[in-house]
Amino acid sequence: MGLKCGILGLPNIGKSTIFNVLTKSKAMAANFPFCTIKPNIGFSLLPDNRLIEIQKIVNSKKITPTNIKFIDIAGLVKGASSGNGLGNKFLNDVRSVNILIHVVRFFKDQNIQHIYNRIDPIKDINIINDELIISDIELCEKNILYLNKKNKNYKNNKYLLETCLYNLENGLMLNNIIFKKEETKYINSINFLTSKPMMYVINSDKNFFKNDKIFKKLKKKFIKKKNIFINICAKTELEISEINNYEKKKKKLFELKLKESKLNKLITYSFKLLNMHTYFTVGKKEICSRPILIGTNALESSKKIHTDFKKGFIRAKVISYKDFIKYNGENGVKKMGKIKLEGKKYVIKDGDIIQYFFKI
Template sequence: MEICIIGLPKSGKTTVFNALTRGKSQIAAYAPSALEPNIGVAKIKEPRLQVLETMFKPKKTTLAEIRYVDIALTARSTRKGSNISGQFLNYLSNANALLHVVRAFEDENVPHIEDSIDPKRDIAIMDLELVLSDLVIIERRFERLETLLKSAKPGERDSFIKEQALLQKIKAGLDKEIPIWQQGLSQEEIRNLTNYQCLTAKPMLVVINIGEKQLPRSASIETELRSACRYTSFEVAALCGKLEMELSQLDDSEAEEFRRELGLAEPALDRIVRLSHQLLGLISFFTTVSSELKAWTIPRGTTASQAAGKIHTDIEKGFIRAEVISFDDLNKCDSIAEAKKQGLLRLEGKNYVVHDGDIVTFLFNI
């Protein structure tokens, strides 16, 4: 699962990327960024893992990860056509979700392509870019369909005509700048669209990159901008990219001390990573095997045998049963032994749908 970071030039994309992935990629106030993307992973900090650690006392705890790709779009040159093309479009199309970094920080040493700070305007510019990019994709397919229809065999015509109707409907929405995911399409229509990899069909998280001085107002900034992008994004979260990047380079205890001094609650990054996780429609389950406590992420709706396959194909093949307890039940009992006594440990078959927070032990035969 991959999230692509987008935003106007110099909005702080690489800064946020570094903060999320504890990376050290080049950031710059003036120089244009390299064309090569930065790719890295962020660990998903799970508060529930801490509880499980005190219970199981594992020798090792392994967190689940999310991949982030940071690309640098060049400054938009015209409003007529999409600026997102070629290699960039490839990265964006392949991503499962988008993270849009919007500049709210003031800094006269960092020029803004529009010469002023206006997050609402910037959100609208980027949203329009995504819409334009989708219109290009759809128009191209439209033209192709017209040619195909001319030489179509009778058996093929119906599906081409159906596709044309769907594209027409989507295009009408996009012309009004309504992103695809907001167009109220049916599940079937959405499925028929997956091959196009349209950008406005992807879930999006807007991250407002605020300055240190704005930190006390971060909640109200979030609320204000949430209403501004009600139609285009799933969630809006504010963070101070520069500060978070600096803190991410420290070790955990040092960073925590700084946070306490600055009066910051939960690390903003942990929240962004958690929101990314939700955005992707993922849930977590946990295993404890040979003294290793491990978090896994799976799409909602994954069955026990599919979840086993995530660990090892042999476990999926030789799946017998899964021993399952929900996090809440275990947390109430304080230990597996007590949970067993209370009959809260369940034996489930391969079609059991794994729930968020389940602690699972797979029984298998190889």
């Protein structure tokens, strides 16, 4: 699984503004629909204070945080699945990502045109999700046809696709359905749009949420379906990001009753949605944050550093982050007898500090 997050939604709702702040890019963000045609690509660093705490002990030359790729996809509109707006090509851009960040407009601004001339986040969400569903129905039917031509061995997969089709035709996204592990594997291999994990980002005015009726309704809808959602104000985030002076930035955040930019939360949630966590490799030259899928074992994760590590794997020396900080680095942990030597099958925990031993 990669670390590719796609930002999608209707046109002119603040996607490119959010993308620019997230990735410190300068993609065109302007008040006209379809301002973004080619997808913009950028990277964000995963915020992780643990790197700084480790650095205080080790004093390394370099810190390398985890990078997450964000793709600012052109606005989708009603009928995109049959070619409207910028059409199918953009659904293909959606297909190329691992998770979906669905931005919804909830700010009032007469100067910024809404493509349907209204502020109704629930209707907007349904427009986008319906397009994804229609595209998945087509893909599902295509795959059922393909399996029909094959022999009987594919009966289970066909049954599974028929279940998917039934749910899609009833307006359900596949990410709202619980599948068995084997089924999930097959569903993922087809690369449906609605089976991708999705987070909703409500782009709201600072004075226009919490007590608002529509917002309450929206929140209820999200909570009922256990969807991750976050509300931010893209315009404010942009303003915060443009303040270079540390004290001035602190003051602005204080005025807004924020501890930090809400986009940090967005990045952290995205990473969680990818079902990933991080472990660290720590040395005098570099402290490195390493993203892996939750449940990955030591052998598999070692391969990500170097294929030789997997080929000649002997064992992994593991220190928990908590012990590393508590006992002030490796020597202290060693004295307390808290260093663990683990084999290939050891399942890596979040925050583990790992050194691999291998022979070539």
